[in-house]
Every structure is written in C-alpha cells, then in structure tokens.
Amino acid sequence: MSVAIDPVCGMEVTIAPDALTTSIEVAGLAVAGQADRHRGALDVSAPGQERFYFCGRGCLLDFQDDPSPFLDAGYQPSGM
Numbered sequence: 001m002s003v004a005i006d007p008v009c010g011m012e013v014t015i016a017p018d019a020l021t022t023s024i025e026v027a028g029l030a031v032a033g034q035a036d037r038h039r040g041a042l043d044v045s046a047p048g049q050e051r052f053y054f055c056g057r058g059c060l061l062d063f064q065d066d067p068s069p070f071l072d073a074g075y076q077p078s079g080m
C-alpha cells in the first residue's frame, strides 16, 4: 500500500481514492532542498504541480491557506 507524508503534521497518509489531497503549483515556490526532502508526489497529469496528501481537513486547510511554510526546508512537523 502506498503512503504519503502529510506535509503539515508529518503523519503517514494512505493514498486512497477518498484521501484528502490537493495539488499545488510548485514552480513558483522557493523550495530549498526540495530534491532531498521530497514529500509530495509529482502529479504526472499536471506538469509543474505537486500532489500532497493530508490526514485530516485541518491539515488540508492549513496547507491550502499558505503552503510555503510547510515546504520550507527548515519546517519541522509538530504533530508526530
């Protein structure tokens, strides 16, 4: 079974059809160290976008409100 890491809290999220997920444009974001700290899955159906999965609606809404802090290389998930 595939899992993704919730970029907000660091929990593992099972990738399922009913999983909470969002795609964001990653090209415009300054994502330092993204290559060795890759959390989302590249969305092959939408070039330049990256898909993230979330454990719950709270994390999803936090991420959608402003994804950039969670993508920063210095961000440490606090929900583990």
Ligand SMILES: [Zn+2]
Pocket (backbone or CB within 6 Å): 006, 008, 009, 010, 011, 054, 055, 056, 059, 079
């Ligand atoms: Zn979460």
